[in-house]
Amino acid sequence: MKKIAYSIVILILGIGCTSKNSTVKVTDLLKRGDSLLAVGELSAAVGVYDSVLLADNQNIHASLQKTLALIQNSQYTSAIQSAGAALQLADTSTAYYYRANAHRFIGNYAEAIADYTIAVKKAPDNYDYVHERGIALLHINSLDSALQDFMKAKNLNPLDPRAFLSIGSTYTLKKDFGAALRYYEQSLGLKPDYYQALHAKCRLLKDIGEIDSCIATLYTAINYHQDSADLYKLRCDMLFKKQRFNDAVIDASVLIRLMPNKAPYYNVRGYCKIQQNKTQEALADFNSALKIDSTYAYAWSNKGYCHYLLKEYPTAMSDIYHSLQLDANNSFAYRNLALVQIAQKQKAEACQSINLGLTMGFTKQYGDELEKLKKQNCR
Template identity: 25%
Template sequence: MLHNINTFKKYISFIIFSTFIFACERAKKDSELFFIQGNVAYKKGNYEEAIKFYTEAIEKTPEFADAYNNRGTVKMASNKLEEAIADFEKALSLDNEFILAKYNLGEAYSNTNELDKSLELLKQIETKYKDSSFYFVTLSNVLIKKNNYADANSQLLNAIRLDKKNDKAWTNLGFIQYSEKKYKEAKASFERAINLNPNQDLAYNNLSLVYANENNFTKAIELSNKAININKSNLYINNKGYFLLNIGQLEEGKKLVDEAIEADPNNAWAFRNLGVYYLLNKNFMKAIENFVKSDKLDPSVELLNYYMGLTQQSLNNKVKACEYWSIGKKLNEQKSIESLTKFCH
């Protein structure tokens, strides 16, 4: 009798164990199906639907590192950066050798202040991506933000060597050239990027700045509109506001600048532009107030010293105006150099 009871217990255990295996296999198959559906939705640009499917896959299989990675990719494309980083970090906690997750996390960090973390991750996988043009572009993003233009330039040359049609590489190269006041080369790089990808919004925006530097604000506005039509970035909106100020559309320009400041209260360029608005309205104290805010946030903002000099000149403070233009000259700003030559000798 005892023997029969033990046999019955083993039989019951076998049924329970088999049912558990079946349930796990079913959950895994369901998870894989949701994962595939997420991939399809992502390729179609249905980001919210893709996130939903990947989340379903994760709920069925909580250790599904690929689902976390892919969901993070969609979230990054949806400008949900913090959530994307959390997903990539989770994917790596489940599989520390997940190379693609390391790359994605490195790229996500490059869009934050975690530049050292980004660089560390990207360096870890360098040998795996030695033939990837886009890897070198991502690496250049970090180096540019660290103001290491020389190394960033080298990485971009690697990217272009691997793929001459990489519009992002040409856009970044143009940014470096513009920052180094090589406007002719920058224009050529941005135009090449746009020819390769007519939806390269950053290239349109940066090319608009080249034309603004030439005082061709009508062309700058045209290019700015193209950038905004692709991506309603506050940076682009702020630039358009500045261009409008320069063609006398002061209130329209201020409206866009105010919008940019509301979206990002630490936008040094927007405060410079607000200062320009008040300068043009001859409200010199308000102009100074906003230029000082801009300077505290980022003293390297282009033409800031030129406009501060103009404001002091309007207040009949020639000595102070020349001081600001002298600083602008050290930054190799042509308008400050011209004002210094014209008014300070």
């Protein structure tokens, strides 16, 4: 009997040691998973959290962290399932919030709003819950409701620039551009290098025709974000529109460095170089564009124009005709064609090209030039 009793004691002690070791193992795994999540090793983090849940299927921390890792890894459907599993363990606002985010990222806005609303009811003073619900409401065009959430978020934390940006975006959609600009400015007052606010402000200034202000803002933005292709592209477009070709060619060169396989930037730089009377350099850029995209109609037209400037009329004619075969709805190509025809004293054909050009796309930019050619050459 004493031997049996001793064996039972040993067994009980053994169980106790196993349980303690298991707890230590789970704790170590959680630390490992959290470390992986912090450095962006998302798939590895999910694997570690799965190991924790295998050892302790009631571990809410592992369940929530796994959901977060799945969201950050763009595995939104799996994240929705994981959040549901977390809610089976604990009716926590965090799980509703994570599930709402996953729904929103795949466009399930009604489901997202429903989950955000539960999260907000559980934690009404949580900035992120309120603000992100506003974002979801914005997606379904519930502008007034979204604005209410953004205003509440702003009041919850008046030092967070996100709400100011979101309010500005809402006013932009409501076409109250003055209010939108004020809130973009307030957002930038809190965080001067805030990329999204800088970009939104520039876009709005562009859309309302404040091109000089847009360009000035873009110079500030690019000082903070010197490798942002989007900002360089926007500024290059604005400089081009203002015919500031010396500045535009610099931005086009940066864009080519950032994205060497994008034909439009070679085309833009080539056009700017034409304005700088650097025809051979322009021709090289148009050839580079066509090596990337041989169907790029505008590059063919511009290449033809370079040959026109070099008095290489047969080549110019061939290139411009090729451009029109690819895209006939281009008044600029017809302008180029007319110039070649005039140079070859084919006035009847030139007048036909001019008249066709006046019915095509881009007449807003080139219509006056075509009208001038018509007045000079067509009776």
